[in-house]
Amino acid sequence: MNKGRMMQASVAALALLAAGCSSSSTTSSGSSATTARSYTFDYANVEDSSPLFDQVATMIATDGKVVSIKVNGFDNNLDGPTALNNAHLMVQEKPNLIIDWSGVESIGQSLADVFHRANIPCIAVNQQIPGCPFFNLENRYLGLDSAQVVLPILKQRGWTAQNTTLVLIDNPAAGAEVNSNCHYFYSYVARGLPGMPQRTPTSITNSTTTIGSLPSAVQINGQDELDPSYTVMKQELQVLPPSRHLVIFTQNDDSALGAWRAITQAGLQKNTLIIGQGADSAGLANLRTNPDWVAEGSVFFQLWPEYLLAMGVAVLNGAHPPALTLVPQTVLSKQTVAQYYGDGDNPIASPPVPAVDQYLVKTGILQKFHNVPGL
Amino acid sequence: MKRTGTEVAPTAPELATGPVQRHRWTVREIVIQASGIGTFYVIVLVFFSVEAKYFLTYSNFAAILAAVAVLGIVSIGQVITIISGGFDLSVSGTLPLGAVAYAELVSHGINFILASLLVILIGGVAGLVNGFLVARLGINPLITTLGTLSIAGGLAYTITNGLTLPFTNTAAGFWGNNAFESVQWGVIALVVLAAVGFVVLRFTVYGRSLYALGGNREASRLAGISVTRLTGSVYVICGACAAFAGVVTASQLLAGSPTVGFTVNLSSITAVILGGAALTGGVGGVPGTMLGVLLLGTISDGMALMQVQTFYQEIATGAVLLVAVGFSRLRSQFAGTA
Numbered sequence: 001m002n003k004g005r006m007m008q009a010s011v012a013a014l015a016l017l018a019a020g021c022s023s024s025s026t027t028s029s030g031s032s033a034t035t036a037r038s039y040t041f042d043y044a045n046v047e048d049s050s051p052l053f054d055q056v057a058t059m060i061a062t063d064g065k066v067v068s069i070k071v072n073g074f075d076n077n078l079d080g081p082t083a084l085n086n087a088h089l090m091v092q093e094k095p096n097l098i099i100d101w102s103g104v105e106s107i108g109q110s111l112a113d114v115f116h117r118a119n120i121p122c123i124a125v126n127q128q129i130p131g132c133p134f135f136n137l138e139n140r141y142l143g144l145d146s147a148q149v150v151l152p153i154l155k156q157r158g159w160t161a162q163n164t165t166l167v168l169i170d171n172p173a174a175g176a177e178v179n180s181n182c183h184y185f186y187s188y189v190a191r192g193l194p195g196m197p198q199r200t201p202t203s204i205t206n207s208t209t210t211i212g213s214l215p216s217a218v219q220i221n222g223q224d225e226l227d228p229s230y231t232v233m234k235q236e237l238q239v240l241p242p243s244r245h246l247v248i249f250t251q252n253d254d255s256a257l258g259a260w261r262a263i264t265q266a267g268l269q270k271n272t273l274i275i276g277q278g279a280d281s282a283g284l285a286n287l288r289t290n291p292d293w294v295a296e297g298s299v300f301f302q303l304w305p306e307y308l309l310a311m312g313v314a315v316l317n318g319a320h321p322p323a324l325t326l327v328p329q330t331v332l333s334k335q336t337v338a339q340y341y342g343d344g345d346n347p348i349a350s351p352p353v354p355a356v357d358q359y360l361v362k363t364g365i366l367q368k369f370h371n372v373p374g375l
Numbered sequence: 376m377k378r379t380g381t382e383v384a385p386t387a388p389e390l391a392t393g394p395v396q397r398h399r400w401t402v403r404e405i406v407i408q409a410s411g412i413g414t415f416y417v418i419v420l421v422f423f424s425v426e427a428k429y430f431l432t433y434s435n436f437a438a439i440l441a442a443v444a445v446l447g448i449v450s451i452g453q454v455i456t457i458i459s460g461g462f463d464l465s466v467s468g469t470l471p472l473g474a475v476a477y478a479e480l481v482s483h484g485i486n487f488i489l490a491s492l493l494v495i496l497i498g499g500v501a502g503l504v505n506g507f508l509v510a511r512l513g514i515n516p517l518i519t520t521l522g523t524l525s526i527a528g529g530l531a532y533t534i535t536n537g538l539t540l541p542f543t544n545t546a547a548g549f550w551g552n553n554a555f556e557s558v559q560w561g562v563i564a565l566v567v568l569a570a571v572g573f574v575v576l577r578f579t580v581y582g583r584s585l586y587a588l589g590g591n592r593e594a595s596r597l598a599g600i601s602v603t604r605l606t607g608s609v610y611v612i613c614g615a616c617a618a619f620a621g622v623v624t625a626s627q628l629l630a631g632s633p634t635v636g637f638t639v640n641l642s643s644i645t646a647v648i649l650g651g652a653a654l655t656g657g658v659g660g661v662p663g664t665m666l667g668v669l670l671l672g673t674i675s676d677g678m679a680l681m682q683v684q685t686f687y688q689e690i691a692t693g694a695v696l697l698v699a700v701g702f703s704r705l706r707s708q709f710a711g712t713a
């Protein structure tokens with residue numbers, strides 16, 4: 001059913017959320033000569049029925065025309081057998097390169113067998129495919145960068161380890177990698193608040209429910225959805241003393257909205273800070289207008305097509321991509337939201353190209369779209 | 376027809392017997408009365424009161440009630456459908472459709488009462504489609520309601536383009552606001568609907584006809600009951616309840632999302648069965664269903680307060696539900712041999 005797939009898609013989206021690890025880049029002017037040749041790419045999208053992901057499928061075809069790359073689209077429908085079938089269909093078309101975003105864990109080897117047997121270069125998005133360069137994010141940066149935004153605010157407000165609880169709203173079903181953002185968030189904040197129990201990110205697991213006796217942190221399952229997050233937050237408020245300050249870390253904006261509703265119903269908003277992820281319309285609006293909504297992670301889905309096209313051209317030109325080519329990503333604060341999104345819901349600027357992605361700049365593709373500062 | 380602790384339609388001889396005569400209770404009868412979902416619920420309450428520090432507080436019970444309001448409203452429609460011999464899986468599509476429709480309506484400035492009524496109407500129409508397909512065309516309820524589940528859920532996604540619609544007018548969150556002392560208006564609505572459902576099922580011709588229909592469809596038809604109309608009506612009620620549950624959940628969240636209520640169809644059927652109904656129809660009632668709803672909500676709440684890790688919660692919930700069903704079965708067996 002479409003609905004179930006949408007829910008799974010939202011989980012997949014989480015796997016794609018992470019904060020900017022962007023280091024300052026010294027961008028080269030690059031060369032557009034490499035794009036002079038026309039290529040054909042086949043792109044299998046994770047799920048066209050999701051508006052979030054459909055924009056990637058739509059824009060990669062549109063952006064491809066700008067750089068003389070014809071892109072044929074397929075829909076994996078967030079389904080393993082469909083993805084495998086699409087792989088067979090794509091290799092029959094004999095494109096110059098295949099970009100595959102299956103969204104399904106553990107089917108990478110079967111896809112790899114199809115692509116490698118046909119001797120067609122490939123790029124794996126979000127889920128690894130052996131032998132295909134990998135384009136994804138690192139969730140830990142989402143937690144780390146969110147913590148960097150929040151810590152100064154905590155100190156400014158005088159919130160301490162003795163009077164503050166971190167509420168980590170996770171989704172254990174999404175797996176360890178996705179939920180690592182919560183663990184890194186706690187670990188970094190704890191380092192900045194003297195007296196808070198110190199934990200390494202890897203020592204916190206999906207099974208962890210509380211840290212410290214106060215408690216310093218609680219980890220609850222909001223399933224990355226609106227109503228479960230509302231419910232578990234309401235339940236948690238029965239346990240947490242109302243005098244404690246709360247810092248709520250969520251993995252997407254639906255989850256943040258649900259938790260925030262529970263907070264406002266309890267009249268605790270003045271005692272609470274919240275962090276959303278995904279930079280959707282509601283999240284951006286809250287970041288701009290809600291004084292207690294202090295950070296918002298963004299992975300700039302709209303910019304993925306140009307990154308993927310550049311990566312494809314680089315691969316065809318013989319580049320050796322790093323183990324992970326990072327998506328453009330950052331955590332927005334109240335101070336930076338206008339810089340990246342202006343007053344609207346679509347990005348007007350990209351973070352600098354991460355250091356590991358500099359090989360993309362050399363293709364000259366990114367320069368064609370004028371989204372990356374300095375290129 | 377023997378009473379097994381759940382409401383069943385009275386037979387003609389039962390109606391004619393008049394006041395129940397007093398008699399001395401046997402051990403077996405005491406066991407029968409002491410077993411069942413009610414007793415099990417009390418055990419659960421005692422357990423969590425001992426084990427979960429903040430369980431036995433007024434605010435926590437208000438939180439449990441708020442948490443079960445949506446499931447409870449859906450379950451009222453579901454129990455009526457199940458008593459009549461059917462069931463409705465499409466509530467998981469109608470509920471989010473109701474939620475996003477309500478969010479759209481109130482965001483366009485429509486008064487929340489009018490918006491609620493319009494959404495209930497939408498749910499009724501969705502139920503009418505189910506009713507027509509099941510009652511008039513004779514299509515299996517499983518297939519029918521699976522189909523309409525997909526259609527209604529797809530409509531919810533289409534209306535919102537897959538996104539969550541926050542309310543622009545927070546006053547429209549009336550059903551999620553507190554009526555008094557942390558008790559939400561949505562909970563009040565649940566209580567009113569449960570009372571109405573109880574009265575209708577227990578004391579009206581319509582209600583008794585539903586039991587008869589679920590007990591023996593052909594006999595009901597021969598007895599002059601309009602089987603088609605009656606069957607259709609339960610799906611209309613169920614759809615309306617599900618849509619109204621969507622209104623309540625949207626009010627609680629101050630947002631309409633197409634992802635809400637994904638599991639409410641199975642949860643509501645679970646609550647109804649826990650409450651003593653049978654999927655074969657003809658048995659069940661609102662009080663038992665409400666106990667089933669409360670049991671589900673209380674287990675979830677209690678384990679959350681005990682900080683039980685989420686995967687273990689699922690295992691424990693399943694085990695507790697099996698034990699609860701076992702209690703009900705035990706009671707039925709005792710009653711059957713009494």
